[in-house]
Amino acid sequence: MASSSSSSSSPNPTQLHLSPHATRTQKLPRTLPLRTPAAARGGAVAGDDRSAPPRPRSMSSYVESLQNGTIPDTFTFPPLLKSLSDSNALLEGETIHAHVVKMGFERDLYVRNNLIRLYAVCGDLVSAHNLFDQFPQRDVVSWTTLISGYSKMGLLEQAIEVFLCMVDEGFAAADAVAIVAVLAACAKLGDLDLGRRVHRYVDSSRIKLDVFAWNALISMYAKCGDIDSAYKCFKKMPRRNVVSWNAMISGFVRAGEFERALSLFKRMQGEGIEPDDATLVGVLNSCASLGALEMGRWVHVYVVRIGSKADGVLGNALVDMYAKCGMIDHAMQVFDEMRKRDVYAYTSMIVGLAMHGRGEKALNLFNEMLRVGISPNRVTFVGVLSACTHAGLVELGLRHFEDMSSVYNITPQLEHYGCVVDMLGRAGYLDRAREFIRAMPVEPDAFIWGSLLGACKIHGEVAMGESVMKHLLTVENEEDGSYVLLSNIYAANNRCHDSNRVRKAMRRKKVKKTPGCSSIEIDGVVHEFGVKKKMEA
DNA sequence: TTAGGGTTAG
Numbered sequence: 419m420a421s422s423s424s425s426s427s428s429p430n431p432t433q434l435h436l437s438p439h440a441t442r443t444q445k446l447p448r449t450l451p452l453r454t455p456a457a458a459r460g461g462a463v464a465g466d467d468r469s470a471p472p473r474p475r476s477m478s479s480y481v482e483s484l485q486n487g488t489i490p491d492t493f494t495f496p497p498l499l500k501s502l503s504d505s506n507a508l509l510e511g512e513t514i515h516a517h518v519v520k521m522g523f524e525r526d527l528y529v530r531n532n533l534i535r536l537y538a539v540c541g542d543l544v545s546a547h548n549l550f551d552q553f554p555q556r557d558v559v560s561w562t563t564l565i566s567g568y569s570k571m572g573l574l575e576q577a578i579e580v581f582l583c584m585v586d587e588g589f590a591a592a593d594a595v596a597i598v599a600v601l602a603a604c605a606k607l608g609d610l611d612l613g614r615r616v617h618r619y620v621d622s623s624r625i626k627l628d629v630f631a632w633n634a635l636i637s638m639y640a641k642c643g644d645i646d647s648a649y650k651c652f653k654k655m656p657r658r659n660v661v662s663w664n665a666m667i668s669g670f671v672r673a674g675e676f677e678r679a680l681s682l683f684k685r686m687q688g689e690g691i692e693p694d695d696a697t698l699v700g701v702l703n704s705c706a707s708l709g710a711l712e713m714g715r716w717v718h719v720y721v722v723r724i725g726s727k728a729d730g731v732l733g734n735a736l737v738d739m740y741a742k743c744g745m746i747d748h749a750m751q752v753f754d755e756m757r758k759r760d761v762y763a764y765t766s767m768i769v770g771l772a773m774h775g776r777g778e779k780a781l782n783l784f785n786e787m788l789r790v791g792i793s794p795n796r797v798t799f800v801g802v803l804s805a806c807t808h809a810g811l812v813e814l815g816l817r818h819f820e821d822m823s824s825v826y827n828i829t830p831q832l833e834h835y836g837c838v839v840d841m842l843g844r845a846g847y848l849d850r851a852r853e854f855i856r857a858m859p860v861e862p863d864a865f866i867w868g869s870l871l872g873a874c875k876i877h878g879e880v881a882m883g884e885s886v887m888k889h890l891l892t893v894e895n896e897e898d899g900s901y902v903l904l905s906n907i908y909a910a911n912n913r914c915h916d917s918n919r920v921r922k923a924m925r926r927k928k929v930k931k932t933p934g935c936s937s938i939e940i941d942g943v944v945h946e947f948g949v950k951k952k953m954e955a
Numbered sequence: 956t957t958a959g960g961g962t963t964a965g
Contacts, residue, residue, distance in 0.1 A: 493956055493957050499958085528957050531958040532957080557959095558959080559959045562960075597960085598960035601960090602960075637962070661961055662962085665961070697962085735963080738964080761965085763965085765965045766964080767965090796965095797964095798965080800965085
């Protein structure tokens with residue numbers, strides 16, 4: 419690439435050195451997946467006979483103005499290119515690019531940055547990067563556009579490498595917007611160490627953060643699993659908007675801290691901040707996990723009162739909340755009233771029905787989903803396999819399991835193998851379940867063996883239970899559940915002596931039974947309670 | 956006059 423690096427050889431105190439390779443000769447990433455314009459549009463696939471999208475209005479206006487004899491100037495192209503980017507109109511964008519070159523406006527930084535953005539958002543990172551490289555004159559907007567383009571395409575290492583190149587080589591000074599772009603890439607990558615270094619870089623180089631950048635920091639920490647640092651940022655930021663609250667509430671949800679999520683939501687209400695869909699989704703997720711039905715209902719009433727449609731992400735969260743709070747008919751009602759149902763809506767409902775033992779209804783819904791042309795995903799199959807388990811439809815379940823990879827190109831994960839083991843085991847096919855585990859291409863985990871141990875308990879299979887327990891102990895560390903289950907298998911088969919032996923072993927190994935814990939919601943407040951006295955094994 | 960950014964799913 420053309421170099422416009424700072425010529426100073428003295429060390430820059432704010433130099434980032436984020437990467438162990440930061441001192442090597444910097445080359446921008448070039449190993450990019452080539453995408454055809456059609457693929458980049460995200461539309462055309464084999465056998466797709468949809469008609470071409472209509473020409474964007476901005477393009478028609480441009481053509482009309484040319485026909486009226488208007489001569490374009492540098493100010494003509496940025497808004498036009500922005501509009502084409504927003505409608506993913508790569509072909510029209512390429513036409514405009516040709517006009518730009520022909521009229522000699524390609525050197526204009528505003529025009530070129532807009533062209534880089536057009537190619538980047540349409541997924542053609544090769545053209546975006548080529549254009550970026552073509553002229554030495556670039557600014558922080560050019561760099562940020564490229565970083566963001568890579569990040570949005572999921573090319574996160576490349577996004578970070580471009581950022582490192584920019585700051586370590588001194589090509590441009592990072593500002594709050596560039597920081598947001600690179601933090602988003604760190605968050606998607608889940609790279610906490612890198613995110614922390616970017617934060618330190620921000621502090622040392624005294625970049626003035628705005629509310630967007632603070633929100634990006636909260637989100638980065640939350641997505642990388644450091645909820646305490648996220649909360650520190652939330653408390654420290656000088657000004658907050660609704661996204662700040664949403665980022666923190668969803669961060670608590672992600673961390674499994676549902677009470678803190680609800681408590682923050684109440685604080686948000688106390689401060690008079692109007693919640694939006696993202697807030698309510700976070701609140702509903704917490705309600706679903708805590709069984710806080712009253713609060714979940716309050717959200718539903720609120721959604722209706724403000725005239726919002728319970729569609730999209732919010733509708734799905736409502737379905738999920740009602741299903742997990744035991745109100746499957748309410749879940750079904752919300753689902754039925756949704757105008758547009760996507761794979762998430764169907765999956766929430768299928769999983770919910772399966773959880774409630776309505777296997778056949780779940781399977782009917784799965785068939786309906788296929789009929790209307792929605793492709794299932796990984797989680798849909800968790801629901802489908804679980805529905806087959808509850809309906810006792812073992813052979814059908816095995817066919818669905820086969821179809822996952824052969825028809826839908828979804829590689830089964832441990833959770834799916836677990837479902838099949840559970841399905842075979844509950845139906846009494848313990849040998850088949852054992853054989854299935856043996857043939858698994860992935861190492862069985864504690865849940866897989868635990869499912870089989872559970873089946874041994876149901877069917878009184880003492881010998882297999884003992885053997886499974888050995889496997890279980892090789893993959894989990896002194897977990898109480900397995901010991902208790904084996905002890906119960908013995909007890910249910912009148913082998914009290916063996917049952918006591920297992921309990922004694924638990925005491926000897928200091929395995930404590932986790933005290934039972936439950937929660938109840940009174941007046942919208944979730945109270946958690948458990949057994950106070952430490953339970954004796 | 957014109958360009959880059961943050962939150963929400965089973």
